[in-house]
Amino acid sequence: MESSRFIILLLLITSFQAASSSLHTNTWAVLVCTSRFWFNYRHMANTLSLYRTVKRLGIPDNRIILMLADDMACNARNSYPAQVFNNENHQINLYGDNVEVDYRGYEVTVENFLRVLTGRHDSAVPRSKRLLSDEGSHILLYMTGHGGDQFLKFQDSEEIQSHDLADAIEQMREKKRFKELLVMVDTCQAATLYSQLYSPGVLAIGSSRKGQNSYSHHLDSEVGVSVVDRFTYFTLAFFENLDIYSNASLISLFQSYNPALLMSHADYREDLFSRPLHEVPVTHFFGSVMEIVHTDSMFDGFKGYEGSPKSCNVLRKGANCNRVAEQNIALHGNGLSSIQATEVSPTRPLESLLQELDDELAVHIGLAGLVAMVLLSSRLYAKK
Amino acid sequence: MFLKERSNDWNETSVVEDLEEAKIRISKAIHTVIEGKDFLYGGCGKSYIVMVSLDAGEKCARVGVPPGFPVWPCGLLRSKLSYLIQKDDSNAVDEFLFNFSRESYIDPPGGLSSNFSESGVYTVLSIKDLGHSELGLMKDNARITSRAVIGKYRHSWFLTCRENTFITHEEISLMSNIVVKFFMNGGIDFNSNEISMEERGETLPLAADGKAILSFSLLNAEPRDWLFDWNFKDLELRFLEPVLQALQPIADLKVESQVLYYTPSTAQSTWEPTLKKNVVSFDRLPFFVNANEWHLDTSSAAAGRSKVLHFAIYIPPAAECPLHLKRQDGSLSETNGFTSPGWGGVVILNPESCNKNLDGSIQHLSLDDMEPVMNVILAQTRALFGLVAASSVYNEEEDIFCIPASNTAFSDWELDILLRRRASADVASFASTLRSLSHLVQSLPNMVIKEEIGDQVRSSLSAAADAEHNASSGLYHAAAEAARKARSWAEEAFFQPSIMSLLYLPLEHHFAIYTPFFVPVLLHIVLAAFKEFKKYHKAHRNLWSSSSNTSPSAGK
Numbered sequence: 001m002e003s004s005r006f007i008i009l010l011l012l013i014t015s016f017q018a019a020s021s022s023l024h025t026n027t028w029a030v031l032v033c034t035s036r037f038w039f040n041y042r043h044m045a046n047t048l049s050l051y052r053t054v055k056r057l058g059i060p061d062n063r064i065i066l067m068l069a070d071d072m073a074c075n076a077r078n079s080y081p082a083q084v085f086n087n088e089n090h091q092i093n094l095y096g097d098n099v100e101v102d103y104r105g106y107e108v109t110v111e112n113f114l115r116v117l118t119g120r121h122d123s124a125v126p127r128s129k130r131l132l133s134d135e136g137s138h139i140l141l142y143m144t145g146h147g148g149d150q151f152l153k154f155q156d157s158e159e160i161q162s163h164d165l166a167d168a169i170e171q172m173r174e175k176k177r178f179k180e181l182l183v184m185v186d187t188c189q190a191a192t193l194y195s196q197l198y199s200p201g202v203l204a205i206g207s208s209r210k211g212q213n214s215y216s217h218h219l220d221s222e223v224g225v226s227v228v229d230r231f232t233y234f235t236l237a238f239f240e241n242l243d244i245y246s247n248a249s250l251i252s253l254f255q256s257y258n259p260a261l262l263m264s265h266a267d268y269r270e271d272l273f274s275r276p277l278h279e280v281p282v283t284h285f286f287g288s289v290m291e292i293v294h295t296d297s298m299f300d301g302f303k304g305y306e307g308s309p310k311s312c313n314v315l316r317k318g319a320n321c322n323r324v325a326e327q328n329i330a331l332h333g334n335g336l337s338s339i340q341a342t343e344v345s346p347t348r349p350l351e352s353l354l355q356e357l358d359d360e361l362a363v364h365i366g367l368a369g370l371v372a373m374v375l376l377s378s379r380l381y382a383k384k
Numbered sequence: 385m386f387l388k389e390r391s392n393d394w395n396e397t398s399v400v401e402d403l404e405e406a407k408i409r410i411s412k413a414i415h416t417v418i419e420g421k422d423f424l425y426g427g428c429g430k431s432y433i434v435m436v437s438l439d440a441g442e443k444c445a446r447v448g449v450p451p452g453f454p455v456w457p458c459g460l461l462r463s464k465l466s467y468l469i470q471k472d473d474s475n476a477v478d479e480f481l482f483n484f485s486r487e488s489y490i491d492p493p494g495g496l497s498s499n500f501s502e503s504g505v506y507t508v509l510s511i512k513d514l515g516h517s518e519l520g521l522m523k524d525n526a527r528i529t530s531r532a533v534i535g536k537y538r539h540s541w542f543l544t545c546r547e548n549t550f551i552t553h554e555e556i557s558l559m560s561n562i563v564v565k566f567f568m569n570g571g572i573d574f575n576s577n578e579i580s581m582e583e584r585g586e587t588l589p590l591a592a593d594g595k596a597i598l599s600f601s602l603l604n605a606e607p608r609d610w611l612f613d614w615n616f617k618d619l620e621l622r623f624l625e626p627v628l629q630a631l632q633p634i635a636d637l638k639v640e641s642q643v644l645y646y647t648p649s650t651a652q653s654t655w656e657p658t659l660k661k662n663v664v665s666f667d668r669l670p671f672f673v674n675a676n677e678w679h680l681d682t683s684s685a686a687a688g689r690s691k692v693l694h695f696a697i698y699i700p701p702a703a704e705c706p707l708h709l710k711r712q713d714g715s716l717s718e719t720n721g722f723t724s725p726g727w728g729g730v731v732i733l734n735p736e737s738c739n740k741n742l743d744g745s746i747q748h749l750s751l752d753d754m755e756p757v758m759n760v761i762l763a764q765t766r767a768l769f770g771l772v773a774a775s776s777v778y779n780e781e782e783d784i785f786c787i788p789a790s791n792t793a794f795s796d797w798e799l800d801i802l803l804r805r806r807a808s809a810d811v812a813s814f815a816s817t818l819r820s821l822s823h824l825v826q827s828l829p830n831m832v833i834k835e836e837i838g839d840q841v842r843s844s845l846s847a848a849a850d851a852e853h854n855a856s857s858g859l860y861h862a863a864a865e866a867a868r869k870a871r872s873w874a875e876e877a878f879f880q881p882s883i884m885s886l887l888y889l890p891l892e893h894h895f896a897i898y899t900p901f902f903v904p905v906l907l908h909i910v911l912a913a914f915k916e917f918k919k920y921h922k923a924h925r926n927l928w929s930s931s932s933n934t935s936p937s938a939g940k
Contacts, residue, residue: 136726291725
């Protein structure tokens with residue numbers, strides 16, 4: 001009976017769904033670094049550089065989920081404590097002030113990552129750790145670390161398969177958690193990670209094809225490890241000249257990668273994406289553009305509480321509104337004072353005192369009882 | 385949904401047949417108007433009832449009234465209605481009609497039917513008056529005329545000239561326009577296909593359980609220039625409390641407020657010498673909200689999945705005072721405010737004088753200072769909920785004036801529209817959530833589903849059945865409440881933290897995991913079994929051969 005009603009409802013609803021789409025109202029970024037250990041410094045630097053870029057282009061912290069699997073800035077091997085660089089010229093300290101890491105260290109697991117994507121958190125998880133996107137969100141999903149054919153390694157102990165990622169994204173789409181999604185992967189054999197995607201509205205780019213490795217860019221001799229990967233390095237070079245107003249398109253970003261310099265082929269996948277890439281500005285994913293509707297008129301004549309006609313505006317010249325204004329204030333004053341009266345009534349202190357006494361009384365009685373029991377039992381024993 | 389409609393106040397006797405004919409013509413007209421537009425979310429579709437009645441002074445006649453349905457009492461013509469209309473006071477007419485109609489609800493003939501609710505019953509009055517064909521009304525102390533007026537309850541009225549025919553084609557088209565365009569759709573024309581979901585009213589800015597938090601922030605961009613403060617409690621009582629109460633059946637709204645300092649905007653403004661103002665052009669508006677410095681999302685009441693709507697009142701620094709916004713066509717904005725669907729709204733409040741307040745004292749914004757700002761915010765709230773920003777905008781195309789709901793900012797008929805939209809949106813969301821949940825469960829047969837989830841799905845389904853039942857009976861509030869419950873339960877079931885999809889485990893993985901464990905052990909077991917079997921076979925064979933050999937073995 002219930003199932004038949006359900007089917008009827010479903011049929012009704014499917015007939016209602018017109019082909020209308022939502023506006024792009026906000027942009028989110030989920031930046032994941034999955035590698036641990038000092039020699040994977042460059043993955044941390046990749047993620048932090050992208051974090052900086054995305055913030056500079058306008059996405060605020062409360063719409064960025066930053067997951068860093070290890071701490072490089074305060075690592076014991078870091079000869080520049082509290083500083084993370086992505087270039088040997090050390091010009092930018094990526095880990096300066098105003099970095100908000102949402103998932104750190106061992107919290108970066110496959111389960112948490114999938115929970116962030118699908119939204120299935122425990123009720124105690126705070127809002128800053130949730131992906132609170134809606135049907136108008138564009139999401140940038142950037143993953144970096146060590147990967148292989150159809151997988152990405154997390155924390156050196158587990159891995160996420162490309163099928164899991166595709167399933168999670170499909171669940172996101174069913175729950176209308178994004179309008180469009182850009183998956184950017186910087187790992188070895190990155191193209192395999194997005195090969196299983198099947199949800200419409202998803203665009204993906206990886207740093208290398210199946211069978212190819214992705215390489216780091218250069219080694220910083222003072223820090224002692226490679227500080228940035230090639231794919232991310234050239235991505236940052238592209239964004240260096242952009243600001244929040246620019247409208248460079250995604251196709252120019254995707255075509256800016258030179259396979260000779262990258263030492264791998266950065267392939268992208270656009271078959272699931274509905275818009276042509278030359279019409280999509282990069283700021284749709286990397287920056288934050290709010291959809292604005294101008295408020296055409298104000299709501300005239302609102303009387304509000306008490307409903308007495310406010311026929312004159314005190315700010316207008318020559319208006320003799322004193323009586324009306326005072327009346328209104330008196331009315332509101334009465335309203336307020338009556339509310340305050342109930343809050344701070346004269347009987348309240350007494351009641352609270354009584355309550356306090358009651359509590360104390362209970363404690364006293366309990367203590368007395370305890371002492372009596374002890375005495376009684378010791379007497380019994382003494383008698384023995 | 386039912387939509388009932390009557391025309392009233394005829395100045396001469398007429399026959400029931402005329403009424404029947406009028407009813408048929410009106411139904412047809414409404415039908416054609418609906419056909420001409422797109423399918424509208426939250427509209428009534430084709431399920432409505434038309435009732436026509438005539439009040440002719442001495443007698444009244446009615447057609448199409450279902451049994452047990454309360455009707456307006458007779459005698460409207462003889463009442464002081466015409467006197468009030470001549471006085472050009474539309475508010476008084478509205479109140480009078482409202483009180484008049486209530487009399488019938490208190491004491492209907494034949495008793496009130498148990499399923500009756502006021503929502504969904506709309507009245508259009510056609511008033512035959514001598515000489516007048518336009519309604520005059522006072523707006524901003526000026527007299528304007530319009531063809532029809534829509535009140536803030538559930539009725540509207542217009543005047544017609546004295547003519548011989550019972551009802552003219554013009555009257556019918558005006559009636560059907562009022563019904564479809566306003567009472568069904570809220571005054572917005574949906575002919576274009578480019579309208580987004582938000583503008584069609586398919587999504588209300590609410591969380592799954594029907595709650596939302598309105599977060600008000602007063603932003604002092606440059607505290608070194610001047611400092612402003614407000615008494616939010618008074619503001620809330622005066623402006624927000626009645627609105628929130630009126631919206632209670634649709635959304636459970638909470639209000640929070642904060643005052644922030646050092647919050648500059650990221651949009652650049654230019655000085656216009658002709659206007660003597662600093663102006664932000666429309667294409668810079670998307671960058672106005674400086675999300676890095678404006679910490680608006682710090683609500684303490686917001687739980688994990690709740691929805692927060694931000695209202696930011698921005699006080700510009702002295703260098704940019706007075707700051708104004710420009711509209712898309714380049715003209716100056718009257719409201720200095722804008723909204724972003726699903727996020728909230730921003731209003732710019734310019735201090736009265738642009739002189740810096742160098743002594744660092746805090747200036748308190750009084751209720752009167754905040755009144756224009758709060759009016760804009762109310763308009764923005766209406767826009768965020770999918771209605772026309774301010775219904776007192778004179779609708780020039782149709783020559784219809786809507787009386788603004790001065791007490792609650794939302795007229796009764798607009799609340800009905802929101803209820804219908806809310807119910808439809810919730811039921812649609814419930815259906816898609818349960819569908820995706822069933823997909824998920826079916827695709828992973830190994831997953832453990834808790835009993836809790838089954839209970840939630842069951843309660844969600846029964847709530848949806850209730851909603852459907854209530855909707856078909858015209859019980860708006862009950863239907864919306866049941867739809868809200870259905871959606872809320874469905875979301876709870878879907879977002880249960882325990883159903884995480886299991887990781888993909890192909891057969892090769894099973895093989896690769898289990899063979900290193902079991903193969904060595906199995907090998908030993910197999911070998912041992914084999915040896916045992918050989919021994920047994922040997923022993924058995926010996927026994928067999930010895931038993932076949934009749935001579936027992938000689939002594940050893």
